[in-house]
Amino acid sequence: MSFPETVLLAAFAGGTIFLGLPVGRMRGLTRGWQAALTTAAGGVILFLIYDVLSQAVEPVSAALNSARGGDSPARFAGYAATLGFAVAFGLLSVTYVTSRMARRREVGTAITPQQIALGTAVGLGLHNFSEGLAIGQSAATGATTFALLLVIGFALHNTTEGFAISAPLGGVDRPSWRFLTGAGLVGGGPTFVGGVLGYAVVSPVLSILFLGLAAGALIFVFNEMMAVARKFSLPMVTGVALTIGLFVAFATDFILSAAGA
Numbered sequence: 001m002s003f004p005e006t007v008l009l010a011a012f013a014g015g016t017i018f019l020g021l022p023v024g025r026m027r028g029l030t031r032g033w034q035a036a037l038t039t040a041a042g043g044v045i046l047f048l049i050y051d052v053l054s055q056a057v058e059p060v061s062a063a064l065n066s067a068r069g070g071d072s073p074a075r076f077a078g079y080a081a082t083l084g085f086a087v088a089f090g091l092l093s094v095t096y097v098t099s100r101m102a103r104r105r106e107v108g109t110a111i112t113p114q115q116i117a118l119g120t121a122v123g124l125g126l127h128n129f130s131e132g133l134a135i136g137q138s139a140a141t142g143a144t145t146f147a148l149l150l151v152i153g154f155a156l157h158n159t160t161e162g163f164a165i166s167a168p169l170g171g172v173d174r175p176s177w178r179f180l181t182g183a184g185l186v187g188g189g190p191t192f193v194g195g196v197l198g199y200a201v202v203s204p205v206l207s208i209l210f211l212g213l214a215a216g217a218l219i220f221v222f223n224e225m226m227a228v229a230r231k232f233s234l235p236m237v238t239g240v241a242l243t244i245g246l247f248v249a250f251a252t253d254f255i256l257s258a259a260g261a
Contacts, residue, residue, distance in 0.1 A: 003199055006139040010132050010195025016155040017188035020162025021180045024169035035232035036241040041167035042225040043245020049218045052127055056083055056211035059204045082205055083212045090216020094119050113168045116224050120165045121187040123217030130210045132194020140199045158188055168228060
């Protein structure tokens with residue numbers, strides 16, 4: 001696959017995140033629907049945390065098995081240290097930045113729905129950068145069919161990610177199209193950048209680093225979403241919605257896996 005084709009496909013995979021963003025402009029929702037949308041998005045985020053960490057741990061486990069087989073343990077130590085640093089930095093840096101933003105708005109330490117949406121977009125952007133790397137690396141090594149399957153799979157996943165960004169905005173002042181466009185670029189744009197870089201550079205360490213950063217940021221986002229959900233005081237609604245969001249995300253992943261993506 002040529003470089004221009006790879007760039008176009010990576011842009012397509014990242015651009016589908018915009019399909020789920022208009023949910024944030026829905027109005028007239030009851031408290032129950034607001035709670036359900038927020039926690040369903042939380043279910044998607046919970047799956048993504050699992051998915052991201054699984055991908056990040058895979059090369060670390062492979063390096064550990066190689067070390068047990070007699071290879072030098074240096075590669076395992078480097079991969080493990082990279083993953084640990086990335087998760088911690090991703091979680092703590094987003095926590096610090098959002099806390100600073102809250103103080104500047106003079107609202108104490110409360111996190112606004114807009115900040116949750118932006119935090120989600122940042123975490124997904126880091127995740128999608130790693131996905132772009134996978135697309136670029138597959139195309140560069142001649143695995144054209146696999147690269148196309150990755151594009152299709154990531155495009156479908158990014159649609160649900162757009163929903164995860166915008167769902168917490170359903171009960172607040174209607175976000176502008178400018179805000180949603182910016183959040184979409186933050187969340188989906190890195191897929192394009194990762195595709196470009198992945199075509200030129202094949203680096204397991206780089207993939208582990210960005211997957212770890214994504215996991216840390218998404219852990220923060222999930223915690224904040226659950227804090228918002230608890231304020232609705234509708235435990236059964238939020239519990240069912242969280243389960244549905246989680247199941248839908250897993251079902252999508254299973255379907256893509258069965259198709260070979």
